[in-house]
Amino acid sequence: MKQIKATARICISFAVLVFALPLTQHANAQSQWTPELSLQVKRLSDLSFSPDNKSLLYGINSVDLDGDIYLTEFVVSDLSGKNIRTLLAPSAHISSAQWSADGKTVAYLSSESGVNNIWMIDAGGGKGRRITDVKNDISSFQWAPDSQSIAFVMTDPDFNAPDVQDPEIFNKNRLWQLKLDDARTGGQIINLTKDQDFTVSDWAGSWAYDWSADSRKIVFAYQDDPGLDAWTKAQLAVVETDTGSLTKIATENDRWKYFPKFSPDGKWIVFINAPGAFKWSFLWDMKLVPADGGSMISLASSNRRLPFPWQWASDSKSIYYVENDRATYSFFSMPVDGGAPERVFGSPSDLDVPGLNTYLVSSFVDVSSDNEKVAIIGQTYNKPPEIYVSDLKPFSPEKASDANAAFYDVPIGKTQLIEWHSLDNTKVEGIFTYPQNFVDGQRYPLVVQLHGGPNGADFNEYLPLMKFFSTAAYSAKDYFVLRINYRGSLGYGKKFREDLIGKFGVVDIQDIMSGVAHTINLGLVDPEQLFVIGQSNGGTLTSWIITQTDMFKAACPIAGETDYISLEGTNGYFQTSWYLGGSFTDNLQRFLERSPIFHVKNVRTPTLVQGGLLDDNVPHTQLQEFYRALKRVGVDAHLVGYPGSDHDEYPPKLYLRLLQSCLEWTDRHRASAGK
Structure with missing residues (x-):
């Protein structure tokens, strides 16, 4: 979940996860972006x-x-x-x-x-x-x-070091x-x-x-x-x-x-x-x-x-x-x-x-x-x-x-800032990428792509370098991609950040769903072909959204929290508890109301759950709980745990596989939605 952990860790290494390959063929000759090309x-x-x-x-x-x-x-x-x-x-x-x-x-x-x-x-x-x-x-x-x-x-x-584990000796x-x-x-x-x-x-x-x-x-x-x-x-x-x-x-x-x-x-x-x-x-x-x-x-x-x-x-x-x-x-x-x-x-x-x-x-x-x-x-x-x-x-x-x-001449989808008003009339901003082969008058599938944090933000960065997301490849395959700086995101002032306190899982999802509605109302997006992916807090929101609506044809949460009660006892951050208004010991009802795991019976969306097995920020048990619950209620669900990978860093081959897996999952269910 926490974007700050990423910052810490690659200070925390912050040498940054970097993605590039020896060029096996001249990139200018490529007709479209793929996860493999993005890694170069x-x-x-x-x-x-x-x-x-x-x-x-x-x-x-x-x-x-x-x-x-x-x-x-x-x-x-x-x-x-x-x-x-x-x-x-x-x-x-x-x-x-x-x-x-x-x-x-x-x-x-x-x-x-x-x-x-x-x-x-x-x-x-x-x-x-x-x-x-x-x-x-x-x-x-x-x-x-x-x-x-x-x-x-x-x-x-x-x-x-003590010969037994003792958290008070370090x-x-x-x-x-x-x-x-x-x-x-x-x-x-x-x-x-x-x-x-x-x-x-x-x-x-x-x-x-x-x-x-x-x-x-x-x-x-x-x-x-x-x-x-x-x-x-x-x-x-x-x-x-x-x-x-x-x-x-x-x-x-x-x-x-x-x-x-x-x-x-x-x-x-x-x-x-x-x-x-x-x-x-x-x-x-x-x-x-x-x-x-x-x-x-x-x-x-x-x-x-x-x-x-x-x-x-x-x-x-x-x-x-x-x-x-x-x-x-x-x-x-x-x-x-x-x-x-x-x-x-x-x-x-x-x-x-x-x-x-x-x-x-x-x-x-x-x-x-x-x-x-x-x-x-x-x-x-x-x-x-x-x-x-x-x-x-x-x-x-x-x-x-x-x-x-x-890469200067490899084509990429047009991208622009768009704004809309959420349910409480708060102005929200998103970064909206068009299908690479966009034709005016046609409607296209939409991938909603959610950043971590929530105290993170989506930036004007080179689309092939979006960490954990195949943004450029989605555009090349003629999807719209909407990246939303929902409530709690950095860069929009104190009130915008603090509006999320006590309303975690409420105003943020309203910001997201109102953004989806805005793109549909523009006449650009096919409402029958909506997909959602997210990493860290974006993964948490992805898991939460599919318990609240069945509008999305497929979901791909990565390293997302699902059970806020067990989370509080198994990771070292109390950020989620803070946004919820306090520990579950004093705030149990809100934890039950907002944790995706307790609403899993509502899920109908095919869901690919992924994350690192060494993640101490969002422990892999969070993913296992959600996956097993999804299977119990009959959802088309799949779980992938990546060895040697934590919350922010994956070995290159596994990182490529993660990118490919989300893309393939979306493509598979796009084909089903189009029938």
Whole structure:
């Protein structure tokens, strides 16, 4: 269900699930999209300017389907995209490449030794060398501004696990410092949070901590335990690397604090702070605290009350931040003097303008250190991800890569934003993709495609790269596809998100069904050929919808919750309970009313249930319960559990099979509906 878990995990790896294949034939020769062709598209990640602002470093992510592995290659180019060279050859082991501040070296994580260690390579090229030799995975790292040290997060290697399972005994994340020697071949490793009773937060990877400009202090987020819910109570501390002295900061309130960053002049630390108790609908603001101690200072509220501090302007007078903004992320500048934020770029209603859409742990936008230029990983529904570079003012991006040139001319269905009003008159927005061979005056089947979260959103991303969905292939097979940012979705403001509280399974399904009715009323969609698919919370909604209506000819829920009572005892998130208004111990009737499992007798829709066997977010038992109940009441149902797969990550071959299975299930029942 939870979109945030995906963010956490690929911080949580956030190297992202990336899908691309060695091109066995020129993509331009393909007449239509298929799941197999979609897997050949490359994702880009870890974008940054070199310290001298003359070069770009970024990752190109692909998949080797024969080897059943995901690959990452790191390249360096000039700002025009020419003179590109491979710095680190494609590998299943590498991630998170970062320039040293002096520009001489690039550090990265590699699991070549069996666990994630820090490796280095000269920025000009050469052979990578391992500079740590640890026995636990390093989850993230960050260079010090003086290029003499690296901070990293790793669990305590001296932890002695109990010989029986005990949830109250756990290993803690520690913050470590690697002091490099002159030869850059390693150095002394210091545990900066040894014996502390907290664990260092690692939701969002290295975005959870930051070095001071003088390389003498690190600010970081911490939490009581590594539990999935515990990061919602994270607080901040500063450790002095020379003495190990630790000071907790911004202690005026105990509300959630995260994403701390020192200003370049060393005077301030910016961070996000919830205005009250943490809400799963997400609500926070940016605050400042003096780096040498003092009270918190509030900055202006952002448009959506969901800012992610990205980087400071070089003059320390403003902070750049990213925020969900309807169908894209937008990039803003927030003055530290209390002034109103200014949009740098972002076109939330224009699907033809390359926008941002990727996971927050991987840098997908970077402002040069001279505050003159900005580089982004941009894409639209019909333009694959590429690097774009622009002057900061005026923003006029020029493409600076051709990683996905093979797909520029492969046709794709027209896509547009549409709006309608739900039953309570709330305006709802969807991203509507036409059949590739659309003919005016004809009606076509509709696939309703539901994103996770609910605190997620559907974005203006390249259709073949839609995670867990064969959107482009559906369009190529002449389906309409409607992606709905239903109530609870990010990017539409506080009220829109919080309308779902206590009305989980009510207003969201009204938003969805009113959107379906809207497309039918437009004279575009055949009401006898409706299909619904969803992943995570989208899978939950898919399972719920088919207990409430038999309008859909087939359904494909992926990793969806079905029994909210058993869920509360078997996963680590209490997000669903929060949206329902509290635990089932105090709210049993609502849990019974809203759980799909308790309405299974109403289901008539053929249902393909799928999910990862290692999923600890929505345990596979949720899927088994629903499948067995469907079979008991005589529904045409099928269950597929994927080994080696969790909530967000599947081995490539199984991921392809998941995409194909939903597509084939829909096609089969489309043929039946057409008889």
